[in-house]
Amino acid sequence: MKQNKGDGVDENFKSDFLSDAEQAQQKLDTVSPSFCLAKWKQLSLHLTTGMNNSCYHPPLHRADADAIKLNPSALHNTDFKKQQRKLMLEGTRPPECSYCWAMEDNNKLSDRHYVVASLGQLKTLKLLRMLHGIKTLPQVMLK
Numbered sequence: 001m002k003q004n005k006g007d008g009v010d011e012n013f014k015s016d017f018l019s020d021a022e023q024a025q026q027k028l029d030t031v032s033p034s035f036c037l038a039k040w041k042q043l044s045l046h047l048t049t050g051m052n053n054s055c056y057h058p059p060l061h062r063a064d065a066d067a068i069k070l071n072p073s074a075l076h077n078t079d080f081k082k083q084q085r086k087l088m089l090e091g092t093r094p095p096e097c098s099y100c101w102a103m104e105d106n107n108k109l110s111d112r113h114y115v116v117a118s119l120g121q122l123k124t125l126k127l128l129r130m131l132h133g134i135k136t137l138p139q140v141m142l143k
């Protein structure tokens with residue numbers, strides 16, 4: 001069968017998207033096998049309901065209105081999220097991130113790698129490691 005221009009497949013081709021995600025995997029694994037920068041750097045905030053998550057895979061949870069009055073960063077740095085971050089720093093998989101764990105258990109890269117690579121979040125990894133904190137303001141806010 002005659003091929004049209006562009007139909008051929010280059011077996012050695014690797015997209016920048018995939019290369020960046022593989023690089024992200026290596027860098028994230030230097031912190032822990034369950035570490036994900038989206039939990040620090042990304043926020044989906046639903047102001048009308050008071051709910052949020054970081055990224056969009058885990059279920060939404062509510063921010064504490066009293067905590068926000070004292071410090072607006074509590075919109076993102078909820079007690080629940082800080083606990084999930086702590087788990088990640090310790091190498092434990094937060095159950096709410098099951099979407100990524102299912103991919104990785106099938107030897108695939110997950111959004112844990114793709115999202116942080118595509119958003120350029122790895123630049124902040126060094127800073128986060130220096131601070132080694134579980135509080136941070138989001139770099140990316142959705143919604």
Ligand code: SF4
Pocket residue numbers: 036037038039054055056057058096097098099100110111112113115
């Ligand atoms: S679901 Fe995946 S990409 Fe989202 S915060 Fe959890 S580990 Fe990161």
